[in-house]
Amino acid sequence: MPTVPFAPDVFTWPADEPQLIGSRCGVCAAVTFPEQPSCPRCGSVEMARRLFPRRGTLIAWTTQEFLPKAPYAGGETQETFKPFGVGLVQLGDEIRVEGRLTESDPEKLHSGGEVELTIIPFREDGDTQVVTFAFKPV
Amino acid sequence: MHDVAIIGVGLHPFGRFGTKSAIQMGAEAIRLALADAGAEWKDVQFAFGGSFEVDNPDAVVGLLGRTGIPFMDVYNGCATAATALEMTADGIRAGKYELGVAVGMDKHGTGAFTSDPTYYGAPSWYGENGQFLTTKFFGMKINRYMHDFGITSRTLARVAAKNYRNGVLNPNAFRRTAIEEDEILNSKMLNYPLTQRMFCSPDEGAAAVLLCRADIAHRYTSTPVFLRATALRTRRYGAYEVHSSWAAVDEDVAPTVYASRAAYETAGIGPEDVGVIQLQDTDAGAEIMHMSENGFCADGDQEKLLAEGATEIGGRLPVNTDGGLIANGEPIGASGLRQVHEIVRQLRGQAGDRQVPGNPKVGYSQLYGAPGTAGVAIMSL
Numbered sequence A: 001m002p003t004v005p006f007a008p009d010v011f012t013w014p015a016d017e018p019q020l021i022g023s024r025c026g027v028c029a030a031v032t033f034p035e036q037p038s039c040p041r042c043g044s045v046e047m048a049r050r051l052f053p054r055r056g057t058l059i060a061w062t063t064q065e066f067l068p069k070a071p072y073a074g075g076e077t078q079e080t081f082k083p084f085g086v087g088l089v090q091l092g093d094e095i096r097v098e099g100r101l102t103e104s105d106p107e108k109l110h111s112g113g114e115v116e117l118t119i120i121p122f123r124e125d126g127d128t129q130v131v132t133f134a135f136k137p138v
Numbered sequence B: 001m002h003d004v005a006i007i008g009v010g011l012h013p014f015g016r017f018g019t020k021s022a023i024q025m026g027a028e029a030i031r032l033a034l035a036d037a038g039a040e041w042k043d044v045q046f047a048f049g050g051s052f053e054v055d056n057p058d059a060v061v062g063l064l065g066r067t068g069i070p071f072m073d074v075y076n077g078c079a080t081a082a083t084a085l086e087m088t089a090d091g092i093r094a095g096k097y098e099l100g101v102a103v104g105m106d107k108h109g110t111g112a113f114t115s116d117p118t119y120y121g122a123p124s125w126y127g128e129n130g131q132f133l134t135t136k137f138f139g140m141k142i143n144r145y146m147h148d149f150g151i152t153s154r155t156l157a158r159v160a161a162k163n164y165r166n167g168v169l170n171p172n173a174f175r176r177t178a179i180e181e182d183e184i185l186n187s188k189m190l191n192y193p194l195t196q197r198m199f200c201s202p203d204e205g206a207a208a209v210l211l212c213r214a215d216i217a218h219r220y221t222s223t224p225v226f227l228r229a230t231a232l233r234t235r236r237y238g239a240y241e242v243h244s245s246w247a248a249v250d251e252d253v254a255p256t257v258y259a260s261r262a263a264y265e266t267a268g269i270g271p272e273d274v275g276v277i278q279l280q281d282t283d284a285g286a287e288i289m290h291m292s293e294n295g296f297c298a299d300g301d302q303e304k305l306l307a308e309g310a311t312e313i314g315g316r317l318p319v320n321t322d323g324g325l326i327a328n329g330e331p332i333g334a335s336g337l338r339q340v341h342e343i344v345r346q347l348r349g350q351a352g353d354r355q356v357p358g359n360p361k362v363g364y365s366q367l368y369g370a371p372g373t374a375g376v377a378i379m380s381l
């Protein structure tokens, strides 16, 4: 089954070692995720594309235990929905990004834990597998 | 700059009201505020009206009298009411007007708010991926806070139980049934560590506050409440806020901290002087964090303060004496003016069964909401 990212320009794909795509300010070195056309710190428009490290540290986390309303597009129903974790992950010393976690058991999640970027199935569109990004504990 | 006094407050109950429109509720709240001050609609020189659902809150003039006054509609997320209050106060402070009204009204459907993430500056995929949820942000923020400062889930339950208990004493509240701590802890987990009973829900209602130049307040009331300071702030670069797909490594404090500091400085009043407090309790964790963000305790002290009952109506830091958002729900446009209504009733000694003992002289209210906006007001006799 062919795989396509759930949205363009979020992570490099296809790739053996995918990376999240953001931007970095040429004036003050602030970084953003995803890319944006100007700097959130100094307002400069000199933003360049930046690929982030794949590994990081879990700064904060929670669980998503109910089916989100639209615009959620995971395709589950109340019956098929399974809770997922959500975390704020610091990648290197560059940036903290918010994303899904492959683990949703509070007993197995803790602040300071090491995690790695992974690409996981999101939903099926006909004969296409749509994929999203997540972090898995290592 | 002129000083500003609150001479009248009016509240349409919060809850569910069938087919009754938000505009009708807003007009009723204004009538109550006018009656409270012994004033008439024709005395009102200008107004600011706040709402999320209603495009034109100024349509209340069709129910009150089309006097032709300037009536400005505002929306500023959960800080909408703080914005209406500040703009109305500023019109009087600047000397442009002598008397005006700030009104807020809303009529939300059930369930958590949702919208298009791009309207909040977030990428569109943020919603598709299941991240565009305020409840998730609050779960993440309090979970980290509990880890860093030793706060337990029992303390979250204590906050919610207190606010439900205070709601029982408030005839205008949406939820008027006490809920025990264990039932709160055992209700459905929504976003760890926050359970369903720890969250407020969107509902319906309206509130109005009548303001005038302080030197003419005596024409309307013998007990004016002075609006000593208002402050609004948005998030700075290093703050991790609602609907953010990322945050900077260099952390900054939340916008509430900046709004709070500015308001204390303007008022010349410190947290130690405050006798009755209203904090944004979107969930029980938010009330805990807002206690320290507004200077009422050090980070981590909440564990002990809640166990001692310090934030109860009879405690030394009474917080959300009318039940807060947890018992009243959140009609966004009205929520912050509901807070002001409660502070004014408390300072005047008119809070009935939920009156804070010892004649409090200073009250404080704080709003916080997406995508990282805070509003603070300080009032005194």
Ligand SMILES: [Zn+2]
Pocket: A025, A026, A027, A028, A029, A030, A039, A040, A041, A042, A043, A044
């Ligand atoms: Zn910059």
